[in-house]
Amino acid sequence: MRTNKYSLVVVMVCHAISAHSFSGILRRVLSAPLHRKMASVKSFKQEYSSAQQTGLDHLPSTPAVFQATLSRSETMTSVLGMQSASPCARVWGVPFLFPALRIPRALPPMAVAPSNQEVSSGKGAVKSTRQLKKEQEQMARLWAEKWWPLAFSAQTSKLAPQSVWLLGVPLVLWWDHVAAAWRCTRDQCSHRLAPLSEGRIQTDTGCIECPYHGWTFDGAGACSKIPQLDESVVIDQRRARVLALPTLERQGLVWVWAGALSGCGAEEPRGEPATVAALDADGVAVTDYSRDLWMDATTLCENVLDPAHLPFTHHKTISNRRAARPVSFRLRGPISREGFSADRGSAAEKAEAAETADTAETAEAARSTGAAGAVSFVAPLLVLSETHRPDAFSDYNVVYAVPTRPGRCRILVRICFEVSAMRPPLKWIIGLSFTRLPKWLLHLSNHAVLEDDNIFLHAQGHAYRGSVKEREGAQLVPEWRQRLHMPATADSIVIAFRRWLDDYTAGRGVAWSPMLPADLETSANVRASKETLLERGDSHVQHCSCCQGALAFARRGRTASDVLLPLALLLTALSGNRVAARAGLVAAAAAGVASHACTAMQHKLLVGDYPPPRNARK
Numbered sequence: 001m002r003t004n005k006y007s008l009v010v011v012m013v014c015h016a017i018s019a020h021s022f023s024g025i026l027r028r029v030l031s032a033p034l035h036r037k038m039a040s041v042k043s044f045k046q047e048y049s050s051a052q053q054t055g056l057d058h059l060p061s062t063p064a065v066f067q068a069t070l071s072r073s074e075t076m077t078s079v080l081g082m083q084s085a086s087p088c089a090r091v092w093g094v095p096f097l098f099p100a101l102r103i104p105r106a107l108p109p110m111a112v113a114p115s116n117q118e119v120s121s122g123k124g125a126v127k128s129t130r131q132l133k134k135e136q137e138q139m140a141r142l143w144a145e146k147w148w149p150l151a152f153s154a155q156t157s158k159l160a161p162q163s164v165w166l167l168g169v170p171l172v173l174w175w176d177h178v179a180a181a182w183r184c185t186r187d188q189c190s191h192r193l194a195p196l197s198e199g200r201i202q203t204d205t206g207c208i209e210c211p212y213h214g215w216t217f218d219g220a221g222a223c224s225k226i227p228q229l230d231e232s233v234v235i236d237q238r239r240a241r242v243l244a245l246p247t248l249e250r251q252g253l254v255w256v257w258a259g260a261l262s263g264c265g266a267e268e269p270r271g272e273p274a275t276v277a278a279l280d281a282d283g284v285a286v287t288d289y290s291r292d293l294w295m296d297a298t299t300l301c302e303n304v305l306d307p308a309h310l311p312f313t314h315h316k317t318i319s320n321r322r323a324a325r326p327v328s329f330r331l332r333g334p335i336s337r338e339g340f341s342a343d344r345g346s347a348a349e350k351a352e353a354a355e356t357a358d359t360a361e362t363a364e365a366a367r368s369t370g371a372a373g374a375v376s377f378v379a380p381l382l383v384l385s386e387t388h389r390p391d392a393f394s395d396y397n398v399v400y401a402v403p404t405r406p407g408r409c410r411i412l413v414r415i416c417f418e419v420s421a422m423r424p425p426l427k428w429i430i431g432l433s434f435t436r437l438p439k440w441l442l443h444l445s446n447h448a449v450l451e452d453d454n455i456f457l458h459a460q461g462h463a464y465r466g467s468v469k470e471r472e473g474a475q476l477v478p479e480w481r482q483r484l485h486m487p488a489t490a491d492s493i494v495i496a497f498r499r500w501l502d503d504y505t506a507g508r509g510v511a512w513s514p515m516l517p518a519d520l521e522t523s524a525n526v527r528a529s530k531e532t533l534l535e536r537g538d539s540h541v542q543h544c545s546c547c548q549g550a551l552a553f554a555r556r557g558r559t560a561s562d563v564l565l566p567l568a569l570l571l572t573a574l575s576g577n578r579v580a581a582r583a584g585l586v587a588a589a590a591a592g593v594a595s596h597a598c599t600a601m602q603h604k605l606l607v608g609d610y611p612p613p614r615n616a617r618k
């Protein structure tokens, strides 16, 4: 009996030793290819870090490295039947006997291309609740402690309150003609939460009056009148006040300080608004345009940062497919919380300049500095693109991307040309059209350009959010390094932007206010139809006083023409006088043309065309 017991112990020890050795050998043999791939991933990390220091031109191609690794993992997993409910796996019991051989189906994304902070700090993913709270506060303050532009002052009606959104909070903006200042408060009456933007601006006080029971609020948010209370009763401001945001008008824009929207940010304004000095220079012409879009503010920023799309997306509007060529970027400094900027140049231009250079030094200088322009991301609100032409004019494309609510943003565009450096007749054409043409006419052409992108960026935004399988946590574009294939130098600026989002927003994008209405929490998931994307009334005319005037003119013109036409025909028919009859015919024809023109104008002001010019057959 004792012998049997010893024998059993010896057999068990031998079995354990042999199993351990066998598992070690098998693990080494089977996982060697995976280790080789992991080594290439490690070298990618080093390459990525050094690229970050030196510029963006030579960023390694992440997806190829990772996809190879992933496909290998998948292959090995299926061969061994691991993490599978297949009968084979259960019978062989391989995962049970050799747990070290369990290979994940997908590697964690940060193992492939870690962000700046993680590389430098080496911190793991596990964070304390306090750390997480602190990070969330920092993110909220990044978005809220800013001067945000909400509207162009010259294109905003001073006669009626405007409904605007910022960081998920409905706001009301109005012109206080008594104080001669823009005012902005939460668009929610403290009585029974009716929207103040449906009310009116009181002509005698400049205060806003609620449409429901007439409570009145001043620019500081204090409730100045409750009509249902006797005037001798003191209003309890702790309960009756509405949240007011500091405002200012600068460089033709109405700005608000959004600190109070985060719940943890500074309510008192700090710093200056992100204006662009080039717009104040002498000899420039500027035209402004704004529109509410069905896309996230980050999707808009990414689009504007990327000039490689212009020849294709805007073929036949402002560019041409034949103009497509490689574009390179070189970071001017590190990617920081405040954003980044990069020199932009066409590889072809640089190569040409280098080839025609006299000496090796000048050739090298041409290669490294022959930038045709620059692009800057002033976090988190502004993308500034500059193009400088040798011995000619410069132009600036200034885009503010205002996060209004989840899945939506407002674009405020300023297109600026250095007219004084242009040669005739371009100088006259641009100068006159920017200064003399009616704004609504310019806005129609702005609409056409914007709709080139708008029609597909909404769908791209949905694709970015990923499939059910890919979707994880609150990441804006989950596992973007694996899912997006960006091999060209032109893509490097988008990679820089995604890295900024990873580093300073934990890949989540906009930090919405805690005041975000509950029903809008998932509004980014709403899919808009083509008609909605091309709609110009709610998205533009509703807040553009120039186009409101044009629309009212078109409606009145059409009504007048429709009345005039039958009258003129009647005059022609009843008149015995040949001259009067001819005059009647001319008037009828003019009324018909005017009616048609007014109808077309009305239509253009309210709806965009489809398909976009780039896809037109002719």
Ligand code: FES
Pocket (backbone or CB within 6 Å): 189, 190, 191, 192, 193, 194, 210, 211, 212, 213, 214, 215
């Ligand atoms: S809800 Fe505004 S006054 Fe009653």
Ligand SMILES: [Fe+2]
Pocket (backbone or CB within 6 Å): 439, 440, 443, 540, 541, 544, 545, 546, 547, 548
């Ligand atoms: Fe307009």
